Amino acid sequence: MPRPGTSDHDPIADGDTKGRGTIETFIDLVLFTMLVVVALAIVRLRSLFAVVMLAGVFSLLSALLLVTLDAVDVAFTEAAVGAGISTVLLLGTLALTTRFERPSSHSPWLPLFVVVVTGAALVYGTLDMPNFGAADAPAQTHVWPDYVARVPHEIGVPNIVTAILASYRGYDTMGETAVVFTAGIGVLLLISGLGRRRREDEDDDREGEA
Amino acid sequence: MNMFALAAIAVFVAMILILVRLFAGPTLYDRVLALNLFGTHTVLFIGILGFLNERPDFLDIALLYALINFVGTIAVLKFFRYRAIGDSGHDRAQEGAEQ
Structure with missing residues (x-):
């Protein structure tokens, strides 16, 4: 006989197990395989332009994996930053250097060793994490029931995430907005101002040579 | 196996073909x-x-991705044309005409 306290959690657990069928596993496997293939191609290819485009594809694939994990907001940030603005920024860097990578002169074994050890440490760190969508994970049991109980009569906003961001963490959100606004103005000034000044410098140099 | 799973597999095949074109x-x-x-x-x-997943409200997110994709492609192509992102590109084209 189920306890009264657990009956609330059952629909969530059912929904999660139903969504993770064989087709979900297949989708995850294909996406991860493509991710690994793209990463290997980024390491192998010498044409830097192709590498920039592949970095955009890598970011789109990561975004897709985040969507399959139901983290659509993180996925959208990944797509906008990774596939959108960093592709353009990398192309801007590419315009200042050559189009092809020179073969490296040092041995690849030490960097490979460092990467393998770091990856193994990260995988070891995930071993005692709760399963995806587990009903007894700390995310579901720690502060979540408290917020669900308090938000309707303390804030009165239907969306609990909005209530947390705009009310419980209001100052935090205001600070974040100020930081993003400042960063945006800085980027706008850099993009619109620096290129023109550099061009004027080039013109001055040319007149000096003449 | 339902039709949406088949459609997902078809999209995967298309993605792999696109990756081949991207490598080559x-x-x-x-x-x-x-x-x-x-x-x-x-x-x-x-x-x-x-x-x-029987949650078609994901379509809104797909629309957002379409917008990002469009703006991103325009930015890359504009960069090819003018070698800059923020400028109007007008004076650059003039400079090219003078050279």
């Missing part, structure tokens, strides 16, 4: 087009995933 692509424009197509297939796949 002889010219820059092949690769730009491949990136744009990959973004389009991401949009399609998010839509299919929404129907697979």
